Amino acid sequence: xxxxxxxxxxxxxxxxxxxxxxxxxxxxxxxxxxxxxxxxxxxxxxxxxxxxxxxxxxxxxxxxxxxxxxxxxxxxxxx
Amino acid sequence: xxxxxxxxxxxxxxxxxxxxxxxxxxxxxxxxxxxxxxxxxxxxxxxxxxxxxxxxxxxxxxxxxxxxxxxxxxxxxxxxxxxxxxxxxxxxxxxxxxxxxxxxxxxxxxxxxxxxxxxxxxxxxxxxxxxxxxxxxxxxxxxxxxxxxxxxxxxxxxxxxxxxxxxxxxxxxxxxxxxxxxxxxxxxxxxxxxxxxxxxxxxxxxxxxxxxxxxxxxxxxxxxxxxxxxxxxxxxxxxxxxxxxxxxxxxxxxxxxxxxxxxxxxxxxxxxxxxxxxxxxxxxxxxxxxxxxxxxxxxxxxxxxxxxxxxxxxxxxxxxxxxxxxxxxxxxxxxxxxxxxxxxxxxxxxxxxxxxxxxxxxxxxxxxxxxxxxxxxxxxxxxxxxxxxxxxxxxxxxxxxxxxxxxxxxxxxxxxxxxxxxxxxxxxxxxxxxxxxxxxxxxxxxxxxxxxxxxxxxxxxxxxxxxxxxxxxxxxxxxxxxxxxxxxxxxxxxxxxxxxxxxxxxxxxxxxxxxxxxxxxxxxxxxxxxxxxxxxxxxxxxxxxxxxxxxxxxx
Numbered sequence: 001x002x003x004x005x006x007x008x009x010x011x012x013x014x015x016x017x018x019x020x021x022x023x024x025x026x027x028x029x030x031x032x033x034x035x036x037x038x039x040x041x042x043x044x045x046x047x048x049x050x051x052x053x054x055x056x057x058x059x060x061x062x063x064x065x066x067x068x069x070x071x072x073x074x075x076x077x078x079x
Numbered sequence: 080x081x082x083x084x085x086x087x088x089x090x091x092x093x094x095x096x097x098x099x100x101x102x103x104x105x106x107x108x109x110x111x112x113x114x115x116x117x118x119x120x121x122x123x124x125x126x127x128x129x130x131x132x133x134x135x136x137x138x139x140x141x142x143x144x145x146x147x148x149x150x151x152x153x154x155x156x157x158x159x160x161x162x163x164x165x166x167x168x169x170x171x172x173x174x175x176x177x178x179x180x181x182x183x184x185x186x187x188x189x190x191x192x193x194x195x196x197x198x199x200x201x202x203x204x205x206x207x208x209x210x211x212x213x214x215x216x217x218x219x220x221x222x223x224x225x226x227x228x229x230x231x232x233x234x235x236x237x238x239x240x241x242x243x244x245x246x247x248x249x250x251x252x253x254x255x256x257x258x259x260x261x262x263x264x265x266x267x268x269x270x271x272x273x274x275x276x277x278x279x280x281x282x283x284x285x286x287x288x289x290x291x292x293x294x295x296x297x298x299x300x301x302x303x304x305x306x307x308x309x310x311x312x313x314x315x316x317x318x319x320x321x322x323x324x325x326x327x328x329x330x331x332x333x334x335x336x337x338x339x340x341x342x343x344x345x346x347x348x349x350x351x352x353x354x355x356x357x358x359x360x361x362x363x364x365x366x367x368x369x370x371x372x373x374x375x376x377x378x379x380x381x382x383x384x385x386x387x388x389x390x391x392x393x394x395x396x397x398x399x400x401x402x403x404x405x406x407x408x409x410x411x412x413x414x415x416x417x418x419x420x421x422x423x424x425x426x427x428x429x430x431x432x433x434x435x436x437x438x439x440x441x442x443x444x445x446x447x448x449x450x451x452x453x454x455x456x457x458x459x460x461x462x463x464x465x466x467x468x469x470x471x472x473x474x475x476x477x478x479x480x481x482x483x484x485x486x487x488x489x490x491x492x493x494x495x496x497x498x499x500x501x502x503x504x505x506x507x508x509x510x511x512x513x514x515x516x517x518x519x520x521x522x523x524x525x526x527x528x529x530x531x532x533x534x535x536x537x538x539x540x541x542x543x544x545x546x547x548x549x550x551x552x553x554x555x556x557x558x559x560x561x562x563x564x565x566x567x568x569x570x571x572x573x574x575x576x577x578x579x580x581x582x583x584x585x586x587x588x589x590x591x592x593x594x595x596x597x598x599x600x601x602x603x604x605x606x607x608x609x610x611x612x613x614x615x616x617x618x619x620x621x622x623x624x625x626x627x628x629x630x631x632x633x634x
Contacts, residue, residue, distance in 0.1 A: 016228065017228055031301055037197070042212050043227060046212065046217060059343065059345075060339075062338075062339060062343040063338060064342065
C-alpha cells in the first residue's frame with residue numbers, strides 16, 4: 001500500500017471516529033479536530049490497524065504530534 | 080491501586096495513602112523507594128492490586144470493592160483489573176481484596192487522580208476504557224469496533240440490531256459468555272459536566288469520612304477548564320485538597336517531562352518521575368489546600384473598528400495600525416484561555432499627544448455591558464493607561480478599547496506593552512455598576528491584608544444620580560426577596576448615604592456610612608422586577624468621594 005492510500009485510510013478513520021467534517025491538513029494536531037479525545041484516539045488507531053493489518057504500539061502513537069507524524073508512523077509500520 | 084506508607088523526608092512522619100489513579104500517580108510515588116541518599120525508604124507498599132482508574136467513578140468503584148460492598152465477577156475481571164483470564168484470579172483475588180479491606184480504616188489520605196470526565200459503564204459496573212478496548216473491542220475486530228464507536232458517539236441499538244449483533248459476536252468466542260449481552264446492551268459512555276464530577280467527589284468524600292481526600296489533576300492542558308474549576312471548588316469549599324501537577328511541570332521543558340520527546344503527555348519520562356514523586360510527597364506533608372497554575376494567554380489577534388485598510392500588526396505586546404482619519408477607533412483584542420476568575424489589570428502605553436485632550440480610553444470586556452474608565456499616568460513623556468476588570472474563566476476572551484484620537488498626529492498609531500495580568504489576593508468578588516451617560520465605572524483594587532475594592536462615586540454635577548452597584552442575576556418579572564450584606568466605608572468626613580432602587584421605586588436613605596467600616600444589611604422584597612434592574616445607590620456625598628468595599632454578598 002502506498003503513502004497516499006495510507007493517508008486516505010487514516011483520514012477516513014479520523015472522520016469516522018470523530019464525525020469531523022472540516023478540512024484535514026497534515027499539520028493539524030488532535031487538539032484541532034473536534035471529537036478527537038482520548039477514547040476516539042484509541043478507536044482511530046484500532047480502525048487504521050484493522051484496515052492496514054498492522055498493530056502499532058499505542059504509546060508510539062501518543063508521541064506523534066501532527067497527522068503527518070501519524071501517517072509516517074503507519075507508513076513505517078506497514079513496510 | 081495501592082495502599083502505601085509514605086515517609087516524610089526526614090523519616091519522622093508517615094502518612095498511609097490509598098493511591099487510585101494511573102501510572103502518572105503511582106510510578107512517581109514508587110520512585111521514592113529509590114531516592115538516592117535517603118536515610119529510609121521513601122515509601123513502603125502495604126497492599127497492591129492490579130488495575131488503574133481514570134474517572135472519579137472508577138475511583139468510587141475501587142472504594143466499594145475495598146469496602147466489600149461490590150464484588151467483580153470473575154468474567155469481568157479483565158475489564159476492571161486488567162488481568163487476563165490466564166492469570167490466577169478467583170480465590171486468590173478475593174483473598175487480596177479481603178486484605179485490603181482490613182487496611183481501609185488505617186488510611187489517612189485517599190490520593191485520587193481524576194484524569195478524565197469520560198465515564199464508561201454498564202448498569203452495575205464502571206469499566207476501564209483501556210482494558211475494554213484491549214480485552215473486548217480489539218479481539219472482536221471490526222464488528223465490535225463499530226459497536227464501540229457507536230457507544231462512544233452516543234448512538235443506540237434497536238432490539239433487532241442488538242439481537243443480530245449478539246449473534247455475530249457470539250460466533251467470535253470471546254471470553255465473556257455470560258456478560259456479553261449485558262456489555263453490548265448496557266454499555267454507555269458519558270462525558271460528565273464539571274458539576275457532575277464535583278458531586279461525585281463530594282459523594283466519595285462522604286464514603287471516607289475518616290480520611291482526607293486529595294484530587295490530582297491530569298497534566299494535559301486541554302483539561303484546563305476542568306482543572307481550574309476543581310481548583311476553585313477545592314479552595315472555596317475545602318472539602319477536598321487539590322494538586323495540579325502543572326504547578327511543577329511549568330518549570331521544565333516538555334521534553335524533560337513527557338515521553339516521546341515531550342509529545343506523549345500521557346506518560347512522564349522516567350527521569351522526571353522522581354521529581355514528581357517528591358513534589359507529591361511535599362504536598363502530602365504540607366498544609367496546602369490547593370496547588371494550581373494560573374494561565375492567562377497573551378493576546379493573539381487584534382483588529383480595529385472601523386477596520387484599518389492595512390490591517391493591524393500585533394507583535395511582542397505592541398499593536399500598530401493606521402486609524403484612517405477616524406476620530407474614534409475601537410481596538411478589539413482576542414486572547415485564548417483564562418483559567419482563573421478574578422480581578423485583572425489591563426494596561427498599555429502610548430506616546431503622549433496621540434489621544435484627544437481630556438479623554439481617557441474606555442475598556443469593555445465583550446461579555447459584559449460595562450465600560451471601564453482607564454487611569455492615565457504620564458512618565459517620561461509617555462502616557463501609561465491602566466484599569467482593573469473582573470473576568471471569569473473562559474476558553475477565549477475579547478477586550479475592546481475605545482480611543483479618541485488627536486487627528487493632527489502621525490497617521491500610524493502604536494499601542495505599546497499591551498498586557499492583561501491577574502491580580503493575586505485581590506477582592507474576591509465581582510462588582511458591576513449601572514452605567515450613566517457621562518460617568519464610567521472606575522474600580523480600583525487595594526491590596527491590603529483584607530483586600531478592598533475602591534470605587535470613585537460619580538461626579539454629581541455631571542451625573543443624573545441613578546447609577547450604583549447592580550444586583551446580578553435578576554431578570555424582568557422576577558420577585559425575589561433580596562438579602563444584601565455590605566461592609567464598607569467612605570473616604571470623606573461628610574459621609575455617603577445608601578438607598579436601594581427596587582426595580583420600581585427608590586427607597587428612603589437606608590444607612591449612612593463614614594470613614595470607619597460599617598456593616599449594612601438590606602432586606603427588600605422585589606415585586607415583579609422591571610427592565611430597570613435593582614441597584615444599590617449612593618447619595619448625599621461630596622465631589623471626589625470614594626467608597627471602599629470590604630465584603631459584599633447577596634442572597
